[in-house]
Amino acid sequence: MSSSRRWEQTSSTRTSRALVDIVKRLPRIWADRSRARQLAAGLVVDPGEVPVAPDALLASWVRDACATPHRRPGTPEGARAEDWVAARFREMGLADVALDPIPIPVWQARRGTLTVGGQAVPCFPVIHTAFTATGGLTAPLAWVGTGTAGDFARTDVAGRIVVADVPFPRMPTGLLMRGLKACYHLSDPGGQIGLSTTQHLNFVRQNFIGGVASAEEATERDVYWQAVRRGAVGLCLILRDQPGNSNTHYGPYDGILKPVPALWIGCEDGHELRRQARAGVQATMVLEGSVEPGVMHNVWGVLPGMSDEVILVTSHHDSPFQGAVEDASGMAQVLAQAWAWSQVPRERRPRTMVFVIDAGHFHGSQGAHGFARTHADLMARARILITLEHLGGKEVAGTDDGYVETGRPAFTVMFTSSEPTTIASVIRAMTTFPPLRTAAIPSDLLAPVPTSDASGYVAESGVPVISWIGCPYYLLDEHDTLDRLDFSQLRPIARTVTELVRIHMALP
Numbered sequence: 001m002s003s004s005r006r007w008e009q010t011s012s013t014r015t016s017r018a019l020v021d022i023v024k025r026l027p028r029i030w031a032d033r034s035r036a037r038q039l040a041a042g043l044v045v046d047p048g049e050v051p052v053a054p055d056a057l058l059a060s061w062v063r064d065a066c067a068t069p070h071r072r073p074g075t076p077e078g079a080r081a082e083d084w085v086a087a088r089f090r091e092m093g094l095a096d097v098a099l100d101p102i103p104i105p106v107w108q109a110r111r112g113t114l115t116v117g118g119q120a121v122p123c124f125p126v127i128h129t130a131f132t133a134t135g136g137l138t139a140p141l142a143w144v145g146t147g148t149a150g151d152f153a154r155t156d157v158a159g160r161i162v163v164a165d166v167p168f169p170r171m172p173t174g175l176l177m178r179g180l181k182a183c184y185h186l187s188d189p190g191g192q193i194g195l196s197t198t199q200h201l202n203f204v205r206q207n208f209i210g211g212v213a214s215a216e217e218a219t220e221r222d223v224y225w226q227a228v229r230r231g232a233v234g235l236c237l238i239l240r241d242q243p244g245n246s247n248t249h250y251g252p253y254d255g256i257l258k259p260v261p262a263l264w265i266g267c268e269d270g271h272e273l274r275r276q277a278r279a280g281v282q283a284t285m286v287l288e289g290s291v292e293p294g295v296m297h298n299v300w301g302v303l304p305g306m307s308d309e310v311i312l313v314t315s316h317h318d319s320p321f322q323g324a325v326e327d328a329s330g331m332a333q334v335l336a337q338a339w340a341w342s343q344v345p346r347e348r349r350p351r352t353m354v355f356v357i358d359a360g361h362f363h364g365s366q367g368a369h370g371f372a373r374t375h376a377d378l379m380a381r382a383r384i385l386i387t388l389e390h391l392g393g394k395e396v397a398g399t400d401d402g403y404v405e406t407g408r409p410a411f412t413v414m415f416t417s418s419e420p421t422t423i424a425s426v427i428r429a430m431t432t433f434p435p436l437r438t439a440a441i442p443s444d445l446l447a448p449v450p451t452s453d454a455s456g457y458v459a460e461s462g463v464p465v466i467s468w469i470g471c472p473y474y475l476l477d478e479h480d481t482l483d484r485l486d487f488s489q490l491r492p493i494a495r496t497v498t499e500l501v502r503i504h505m506a507l508p
């Protein structure tokens, strides 16, 4: 049995275990849902008009945000995005617009290459890993499968370049949401979620999750740190389950500088590399770049209401590449709420709104954590956190050399915390203005906190949360371009979010 086959079994065992955990929770989810449905019908909403930003304005925000090839934390491109957000907040008349600085090391690669048997292998640097000496390093390859203890026991990797598969879990979206009804509400007006609908979660590198700063802290399953512990001089990591042979995977984005250089390899390009690694062929890898001290900023502003209770609306400005969906789309939705509510008289805003477009989602979510820590007083007054990310993206499937659009919108979830009124607000807004292919799920269904930029706020403060987010396959790679976004959806999405805010303005 090949080690990758064995992994698939291990991995499906793990997926089954996760499913069993969810099944055990179903009665509670269904009970919460039926109680919230009754509450939803009785919610009182201010009947007055709230304007919805016109299509052209929403589209112009997305295009302006995408004017640079990336918005990486601490770079000039990142700083431009911060200034751009602040300018939009100011022109909408928000009060106390501020840029809170957060110092970070700015890691930038100039060059990453892999040469095996005289042939260049397409690759992309694993961010925040060590640089090679100029000219690179040459060593024999060593294949370790997915890097289980057994794989490493069979192969001496000291002084070698480790080649390994990095798998993603597959979420049985249709079974969970339509079959088991493991959600508070499913909005699918086109009937586009079937029982067999599934999706790889490509932000979950199962054997290289990230967030670990040393081999001692790492689990046995962590292929990167296990290779480091055993003296490997470099790693080539094959994105086994990433559709489209894409290798420009920008992760893990934990902001932790790591001691050994590593490169990502696309799944199709990985086939030949696996054979060469099994044969112990010599390879040369080059990873050149710099790490300099830098700074990124959380950008935020206030729209005062009739009380100092806060409705917090957030997204993040940083992005690995052009980032039309991740997260120009989220920024546009935050701006849409600032634009809309700044035109409503203060008397019709019982609560204060605080808009944050934070920094360093791609640097350990330090912006979100930092904001919640720095502004603990504000977080204590926050009645609800609404985080908006990756909304309006088109779904794609992979081919051998790229992506192809399926004609459907990318599936999105609203991580919703379990307070009955929070669930009721989501059901009410999703019923009044139904979004496409969206499931409201418990905020802790996949992890203790939402797997989104809301995690930092929730982890630091325990604030009730509605975190609306999609996860199309191109999210972390260079193919997150303007043509991936369905611009016609920006306005309907803004309208659903406005309805959510209206409900939270009026809650007792």
Ligand SMILES: [Zn+2]
Pocket (backbone or CB within 6 Å): 316, 326, 327, 330, 361, 389, 390, 453
């Ligand atoms: Zn995002």
